Amino acid sequence: MNNEQGEDMLLSPRLKAIADLVPPSRTIADIGTDHGHIPLYLIRQGRAEYAIAADISPGSLDKAVQLIQQYNMGHCMEARLGSGLSVIAPGEADTIIIAGMGGILIREILEEGEEAARSAHILILQPMIGQEELRRWLLNNGYSIVDEELAAEGDRIYEIIAAKPDKEARGYENEIYYDIGWKLVEKKHPLLKEWIQKKIRSLSEIVRNLGNAKTQSASERKHELMEKIRMYKEVYDSCFR
Ligand SMILES: C[S@@+](CC[C@H](N)C(=O)[O-])C[C@H]1O[C@@H](n2cnc3c(N)ncnc32)[C@H](O)[C@@H]1O
Numbered sequence: 702m703n704n705e706q707g708e709d710m711l712l713s714p715r716l717k718a719i720a721d722l723v724p725p726s727r728t729i730a731d732i733g734t735d736h737g738h739i740p741l742y743l744i745r746q747g748r749a750e751y752a753i754a755a756d757i758s759p760g761s762l763d764k765a766v767q768l769i770q771q772y773n774m775g776h777c778m779e780a781r782l783g784s785g786l787s788v789i790a791p792g793e794a795d796t797i798i799i800a801g802m803g804g805i806l807i808r809e810i811l812e813e814g815e816e817a818a819r820s821a822h823i824l825i826l827q828p829m830i831g832q833e834e835l836r837r838w839l840l841n842n843g844y845s846i847v848d849e850e851l852a853a854e855g856d857r858i859y860e861i862i863a864a865k866p867d868k869e870a871r872g873y874e875n876e877i878y879y880d881i882g883w884k885l886v887e888k889k890h891p892l893l894k895e896w897i898q899k900k901i902r903s904l905s906e907i908v909r910n911l912g913n914a915k916t917q918s919a920s921e922r923k924h925e926l927m928e929k930i931r932m933y934k935e936v937y938d939s940c941f942r
Pocket of ligand 1: 732733734735736755756757758761783784785786799800801802810
């Protein structure tokens with residue numbers, strides 16, 4: 702097995718897709734690193750010269766500390782304990798990765814660490830939920846979305862967003878692109894068809910469970926979801942028919 706194959710095996714498809722979106726960087730900061738596999742991979746690939754692996758939890762960070770020791774990476778990798786972007790100085794990291802958390806928590810981390818976030822060249826974000834809210838917040842708060850990726854792992858498809866500070870950033874004209882990342886549609890991502898089908902199935906399931914909604918709020922929710930399904934189908938048809 703060659704070195705590259707060995708390193709690929711260390712990363713799951715989700716982590717590999719996150720790492721693959723990272724451009725050549727001087728210093729990357731992986732906020733909420735846990736196992737530390739992404740920064741280690743980026744250093745070993747030569748994609749980052751220096752890596753800061755940070756986490757709020759001492760137990761989680763300890764895994765990254767062990768990894769740094771195991772691979773003798775102390776000269777180019779560092780573990781820092783603390784919340785969000787408080788662990789880095791503005792301008793210290795040109796690439797910031799925040800993965801495996803909810804979109805709202807990612808947004809809060811970017812808001813609280815605004816100076817460090819805005820001084821980075823690129824943010825690689827992988828929200829587990831709340832993707833729509835995160836896209837909306839980014840585009841309405843001076844970040845443009847420059848790329849998106851999907852990664853299939855188990856029975857899930859994960860969304861990964863690459864964003865850049867951009868004073869000219871504007872929101873999407875079509876609301877559905879906060880749900881279905883526009884960049885995925887633009888490049889007709891190979892997993893997009895399956896991802897939209899999954900979404901339509903899960904929204905249809907919720908609509909079925911709402912049945913003959915009796916309360917006004919349930920009935921409103923049902924109509925909202927049906928409208929969303931219609932919009933998903935419209936994008937699906939425009940891409941795949
Ligand atoms: C599910 S793990 C994700 C680990 C890794 N980033 C990944 O994608 O596989 C979430 C990690 O984020 C850390 N975390 C949660 N809130 C945080 C915060 N405000 N600042 C830094 N780390 C945080 C947790 O301690 C945990 O280790």
